[in-house]
Amino acid sequence: MKYNPNEIETKWQQYWAENQTFAAKNNSEKPKHYVLDMFPYPSGAGLHVGHPLGYIASDVYSRFKRHQGFNVLHPMGYDSFGLPAEQYAIQTGQRPEDTTRVNIDGGVDKEGKQIAGYRKQLDKIGFSFDWSREVRTSNPDYYKHTQWIFIQLFNSWYNKNADKAEDIATLIALCKKKEMQR
Secondary structure, X not given: OOOOHHHHHHHHHHHHHHHOOOOOOOOOOOOEEEOOOOOOOOOOOOOOOHHHHHHHHHHHHHHHHHXXXXXXXXXXXXXXXXXXXXXXXXXXXXXXXXXXXXXXXXXXXXXXXXXXXXXXHHHHHOOOOEEEEEEEOOOHHHHHHHHHHHXXXXXXXXXXXXXXXXXXXXXXXXXXXXXXXX
């Protein structure tokens, strides 16, 4: 029997996608296990060898834990918001929203170059990610929460006496009170 990797890989990757083989179940009786990788920055036109190299060990470990009977959550996402995405967009004369989408999903960029897309490249490698839990930090539904958290932090201070964070207005009032006492 001749080994035909293209045929075998295509068959199994299609099966995994159709059957959501690697999706974690919300109400499983199995013990839970969480494996998280560093998300790639889709600020370039494709993966480089350093991306999948880092995912191999966590993929092997995720598969091992599944074989041990765990309900494994092994999500993937893209750290697609911020300076790397903006710099790539500036270099190519495109909007960060457009370059990020094409770099993740694949397609044709502004210059007419065909971009394979990170997602398709990761799928071809055959990693056992739970794509139903994909995160894109450039998605407004994601970053609205991080922006809200940063606003809360920005408008707070840690009061050692009360041993808790408080609204910044209480610190301003405290400083004004001390100023008046001088």
